[in-house]
Amino acid sequence: MLVYKFGGTSVGSVVNMNHVKDIIDTKDQKIVVLSAMSGTTNALVTISEHIEAGRIDEAQQEINNLNEIYNATVYDLLYDETLRQEVSTYVNGIFKNLVQATTRHYNIQLHNSIVANGELLSTFMFSRFLQQEGYNVQLLSALDFMRLDRNNEPDNFYIKQNLFRLIDSQPTADIYITQGFISLDADGAITNLQRGGSDYTATIIGGAIEADEVQIWTDIDGFHNNDPRYVNDTKALSHLSYDEAAELAYFGAKILHPQTVMPMRSLDIPLRLKNTMAPEAHGTLITNQTHGEGIKAIAAKDGITAIKIKSVRMLLAHGFLKKVFEIFETFETPIDMITTSEIAVSLTIDDAQHLDAIVTELQKFAEVEVQDYMSIVCLVGNQIIYHPDTPELFQVLQDVNVRMIAYGGSNNNISLLVNTSDKHETLQKLQRYVFDGNSVLV
Numbered sequence: 050m051l052v053y054k055f056g057g058t059s060v061g062s063v064v065n066m067n068h069v070k071d072i073i074d075t076k077d078q079k080i081v082v083l084s085a086m087s088g089t090t091n092a093l094v095t096i097s098e099h100i101e102a103g104r105i106d107e108a109q110q111e112i113n114n115l116n117e118i119y120n121a122t123v124y125d126l127l128y129d130e131t132l133r134q135e136v137s138t139y140v141n142g143i144f145k146n147l148v149q150a151t152t153r154h155y156n157i158q159l160h161n162s163i164v165a166n167g168e169l170l171s172t173f174m175f176s177r178f179l180q181q182e183g184y185n186v187q188l189l190s191a192l193d194f195m196r197l198d199r200n201n202e203p204d205n206f207y208i209k210q211n212l213f214r215l216i217d218s219q220p221t222a223d224i225y226i227t228q229g230f231i232s233l234d235a236d237g238a239i240t241n242l243q244r245g246g247s248d249y250t251a252t253i254i255g256g257a258i259e260a261d262e263v264q265i266w267t268d269i270d271g272f273h274n275n276d277p278r279y280v281n282d283t284k285a286l287s288h289l290s291y292d293e294a295a296e297l298a299y300f301g302a303k304i305l306h307p308q309t310v311m312p313m314r315s316l317d318i319p320l321r322l323k324n325t326m327a328p329e330a331h332g333t334l335i336t337n338q339t340h341g342e343g344i345k346a347i348a349a350k351d352g353i354t355a356i357k358i359k360s361v362r363m364l365l366a367h368g369f370l371k372k373v374f375e376i377f378e379t380f381e382t383p384i385d386m387i388t389t390s391e392i393a394v395s396l397t398i399d400d401a402q403h404l405d406a407i408v409t410e411l412q413k414f415a416e417v418e419v420q421d422y423m424s425i426v427c428l429v430g431n432q433i434i435y436h437p438d439t440p441e442l443f444q445v446l447q448d449v450n451v452r453m454i455a456y457g458g459s460n461n462n463i464s465l466l467v468n469t470s471d472k473h474e475t476l477q478k479l480q481r482y483v484f485d486g487n488s489v490l491v
Contacts, residue, residue, distance in 0.1 A: 052260045054082040054229060054251035058268040059325040060171050061087035063125045066178060072266065072328050073224060080189075080254055082229045083175060084247040085167025086122075089115070093167055096147065097160045105151050112151075116144040119170060126174060129181045136177050143170055161239045165192075168228035168247075176226040187222040189215055195232035195250065197240060203249075203312070204235070209257040227254070248306035252320065256312030262319045269304055270324035271333030272297060274346045279473050280480045286333050288340040293429050294320070294333075296462045300350045300427035310335065344442070344463075344483050345430040349472050353385065353423040354401050355452055356408070359393040360415035370394065376410045385425060386455045386464055395453055397425065397466060423452065424472040428463045428479065435460070442482055449475050 055069050060083055073081055085093075092115050099108035119140045127133040143166050153159055168191070176188040194211035198204045216225065229247025234240040242249045248265055255263035272294070273283040289297070291314040298305040304322060313320050314337065323332040358373060373394060377384055380403035387396040398404075404419070411417045433439050434457055442463075453466035467475050 050258055050260055051077045051079040052082065052251050052255040052258070052263040053079055054247055054263070054265045055084065055325065056247065056265075056267045057084040057087035057089070059266050060084065060175060063122060065325065066126065066175060068325055068328075069175070069266075070179065070182060070184075072325065074184075077261075078223055080225045080227060080258070080260075082227055082247055082251040082254065083168065083171045084229050086171050089167040089170065090164060093164045097163045100151055100159070100163075101155045108151050109148060112144055112147045116141070119144075119174075123174065126178050127181055132177045132181050136174055139173050140170060158238050161241060164241060165228075165231040165239050168231050172226050172228050179224060179226070185221075185223040187219045187225050189219070189225050189227040191228040191231050191250065192233055192239065195253070197232055197234050199235045201234075203253050205253070205257065205312075208253060212254065212257050242306075245306035248309040252309050252312045252318075255318055255320075256316055259316060260318055262321060263313065264321045264323055265305070265309075266323045266325045267304055268324065268326060270327055270330040271322040272304060272346060274484055275480050276347070276349060276476055279349075279476050282485075283480075284484075285330070286345060287331055288338070289333055289335050289345065290339045290431065290461075291320075291335060291337055292461050293339075293345060293431065294335045296427060296429045296459065297346055297348050300348045300425055300429075300462075300464065339431045342431050342433075343436045344428050344433050344439070346428075347476060347479050347483070348427050348429065349476060350385075350399065350425045350427070351469055351472070352399055352401075353397050353421075353425050353466065353469075354399075354404060355395060355397050355420040355423050355466060356411075357393060357395045357418040357420075358411055358415045359418075361392055362414065372414065373411070376407055379410075380407055382407060386453055386466060388453050388455065397423065397453070420452070422469045424467055424469045426465045426467055426472065426475050426479070428465075428483070429461055432460050433463060439463070442479065444482060448478055 053073055059069055060066055073079060092111060096108050096111045099111060123133060123136050123140060127136060147163065150159060150163055172188060176186055179186040193215050194208055196204045196207045229250040230241050232240055232242060251263055251265060271285045272289060273285055275283045277283045291310045294305065295310045298309060299307040310320065317337050320335040321332055324330050362369065382398050382400055382403055385397045385399055387394065408417050408419060449467055449471055451465050451467055455464040
């Protein structure tokens with residue numbers, strides 16, 4: 050069995066839904082995971098924010114606007130009157146519930162239930178569209194099998210047991226449609242896997258059913274060797290290892306959710322990234338196999354805060370780093386990069402929610418300097434720290450103010466911390482050094 054995942058742009062219009070229909074029109078039995086239609090999740094978050102702030106009129110106006118968009122989509126998508134009426138009733142019922150939500154007490158559970166409606170709408174519409182076109186299709190509710198445990202990690206045993214139970218309870222189908230992103234928490238309340246979580250849903254399902262392959266379809270033809278938003282003439286990568294893909298996803302390559310590769314690696318299930326708008330393109334195939342050496346891709350991650358912790362007590366002392374790390378553990382704040390000297394530690398975080406409290410605790414035994422508006426630029430490849438040509442890339446250091454370097458912590462990753470204002474220039478210079486013929490790196 051195969052697993053396909055389509056993002057919001059892929060199901061963002063009637064034209065694109067027809068593209069998706071053509072892509073999944075194969076003989077293989079498959080589970081198809083869908084995101085919300087493009088723009089829907091943002092609109093639902095806005096509705097939730099209006100309710101939280103007490104702006105009920107604005108929330109109801111946003112609900113009405115979104116309802117009109119969906120009614121128009123249903124009309125254009127479905128010509129079968131019976132199915133059109135069924136879907137219209139379902140859609141209008143969702144929006145009636147949203148209007149009722151404006152009168153309820155606001156909390157995180159209400160927010161999560163509001164945001165979950167995007168995936169419920171897209172999957173119901175698309176399943177009935179496929180039914181209209183003559184496909185043997187069944188709709189599976191992710192809320193009947195997706196669950197997180199107390200640590201907000203996928204409850205894989207529960208997911209596997211309930212997914213197979215749900216499939217077995219349905220008439221056999223060629224295509225099963227389900228929602229990405231949404232889930233239940235350990236207490237049975239609606240939650241989600243955060244932005245980009247539909248990718249994660251697909252690979253969790255792929256691991257649960259031990260799929261032959263998982264395919265993630267977006268609006269770009271796989272991983273590129275640099276960020277096409279900032280660098281011209283980037284190229285798609287045909288192959289990556291799971292280690293390389295995980296580094297790129299974590300350090301800013303937006304095409305893939307950072308946790309996506311985790312359920313696939315140990316089972317050695319291939320993961321393929323494809324472009325809905327150019328299905329003939331090869332895309333990127335991710336496996337446990339490595340292909341080639343040297344730097345393959347560059348990515349950047351914004352929203353980074355650098356923290357320098359300096360104390361003479363650190364000199365020839367033990368236990369200092371333990372005290373530092375315990376503070377970050379207390380405030381559940383992960384660390385991205387870290388470098389040390391005899392009397393100082395510099396590290397970075399991408400979640401500044403508890404920054405003030407962290408600094409207060411650190412200042413009890415050290416001097417602390419904080420620098421925000423930073424970006425991590427990450428160079429990824431196979432065994433790049435051992436490649437004889439890798440040192441040549443540091444020629445870029447004479448042109449860019451680099452705050453930190455992480456070299457050697459991973460065989461597949463070299464990371465540079467720069468000011469966000471220098472990120473664009475850094476990406477372009479690295480592109481020239483590494484890929485455009487001005488360097489021997491390949």
